[in-house]
Amino acid sequence: MKLTILGASGHGKVVADIAKLNGYDEIEFLDDDGSLSYCGRYPVTGKCMQAEDVRNDLFIAIGNAEYRERFMERFSDKHMPALIHPDSIIADDAVIGDGTVVMAGAVINPGTVIGKGVIVNTCSSVDHDCDIGDYVHVAVGAHLCGTVNIGNKTWIGAGSTVSNNIDICGGCMIGAGAVVIRNIDSPGTYVGVPVKKIKPDNGRLMTGSSR
Ligand SMILES: CC(C)(COP(=O)(O)OP(=O)(O)OC[C@H]1O[C@@H](n2cnc3c(N)ncnc32)[C@H](O)[C@@H]1OP(=O)(O)O)[C@@H](O)C(=O)NCCC(=O)NCCS
The missing domain is CATH 2.160.10.10 (Hexapeptide repeat proteins)
Structure with missing residues (x-):
């Protein structure tokens, strides 16, 4: 199973660890900080808005509640697992x-x-x-x-x-x-x-x- 995680932060790292335990064996991150190439052991493959083209499950791993809401609404057509x-x-x-x-x-x-x-x-x-x-x-x-x-x-x-x-x-x-x-x-x-x-x-x- 593939998962794209939006937000390559410390929080994102913990989320990825849990996702792996939930059966996601292919994990990638998106983040607007272009200097990031990895989050933990997983690659940062692009900017946040690229989530639009993603076909995998998506998870918004952003600590700020306003941004978390904004991105969840923006990509509400994607499957976002608990x-x-x-x-x-x-x-x-x-x-x-x-x-x-x-x-x-x-x-x-x-x-x-x-x-x-x-x-x-x-x-x-x-x-x-x-x-x-x-x-x-x-x-x-x-x-x-x-x-x-x-x-x-x-x-x-x-x-x-x-x-x-x-x-x-x-x-x-x-x-x-x-x-x-x-x-x-x-x-x-x-x-x-x-x-x-x-x-x-x-x-x-x-x-x-x-x-
Ligand atoms: C409450 C909080 C958001 C305040 O942050 P802030 O708006 O930047 O506030 P300040 O640091 O300017 O502090 C303002 C005053 O409140 C006091 N204060 C701040 N946080 C406090 C707390 N948790 N308990 C008691 N007093 C606190 C400060 O000592 C300061 O008092 P003073 O004016 O007498 O010096 C922050 O301190 C906090 O507790 N954040 C929670 C962090 C957290 O839960 N992280 C979890 C990660 S999983």
Whole structure:
């Protein structure tokens, strides 16, 4: 099976590793940085827009949620698989959207629905009955307790915890190590234990590099 991965970054490298474990034996990257010839052991064969001509399965491995959404919409006619690391634990009835990656050590418990283009990063957990919107990133080691709802394009920072029965709206950046114990209903950057809003925008999440 052949897979083209858009985004030759560190994240892309991890995605390629999982893709190989999912049975893709021919992998190539596309990236707009012309100086890149390899990502890990896989070749960078062209620029992002060349995805238009690709007949393989396609995966968008871009950390920035805005760019990830843009490319997934742009190439919505392609088949974009969900990539699941075999050493993650996923409940039988959990729903995982297209173009989502679930990394090693992640746990997704029963009744949970994960949208499209989501990153469930290494050793994170999403407990029972959670609803995770499109293009969300649950970063390394973050934990969502039961019945948590996360809006589109929110970033849950590395090592943070969201208490049970919490709603977080779309477009939020939750800082590394944060603890969320109350609902968040306006976009922005939130840090600390318990979290406080420090910025009305989500900084790098929306305006950072495409990689
Ligand atoms: C929250 C975050 C996005 C803020 O980044 P930023 O907008 O560049 O903010 P700054 O670095 O200017 O920090 C602003 C203030 O918040 C504080 N702050 C930043 N991140 C913090 C965090 N995670 N926890 C507590 N305080 C934090 C800073 O110390 C600074 O305080 P000061 O004004 O008193 O000096 C970033 O620090 C963060 O936590 N990113 C998450 C990274 C991550 O999860 N990576 C996962 C990869 S898998």
